[in-house]
Amino acid sequence: MEFSDLVKIGTLGSAIDRDGMIRFKLLPEYLDLPLTDLFLIFKNNKVRYVSVIKEDETHGMRLLLDDTEIMTEAAEEKGVIIALPSNELAELQQNNGVVSYIDYNIVFSDEFIGKIIDEYDNGAQNIITISNGDKEFMIPLVEKYVQEINHDIKQIIVQNIEELRNL
DSSP states (O other): OGGGGGEEEEEEEEEOTTTEEEEEEEEEGTOOOOSSSEEEOTTOOEEEEEEEEEEEEEBHHHHEEEEEHHHHHHHHHOEEEEEHHHOOOOOOOOHOOOOOOOOOEEETTTEEEEEEEEEESSSSEEEEEEESSSSSOOOOOOOTTTEETTTTTEEEEEOOOOOTTTE
């Protein structure tokens, strides 16, 4: 596995509480994933593999990891990235009903305009990248641009995208 195979799913907090747990925050699209084994990416690009012993959401989102030394180091560094390998992440998402929009068809004004080739969360909303073979452009997945999503036929009908197509 390469470093580039890891996908950020969240970050760890900056303190271990009296129960020996550390707070964490997941990106919105990964909130429903069960956490078992994780990679932690430190600011100096050091990567550590840890297992989750316990996950608790009664007092905020908190984790107990199998290695207290690594957990302490992560808390001291602040903002350590929680990551999973892309292949594991895709399997977890599929098994837990999390939808990926990759390969969905995009329709605008009753016309097929391309397929989704990439998606990511920019911290404010999900962004999809559409390609028609010749050109690529991005659209935020927000109400202003998304008219309808049909998961059965893998299609998203978009609106108000004239300016985005011409960027």
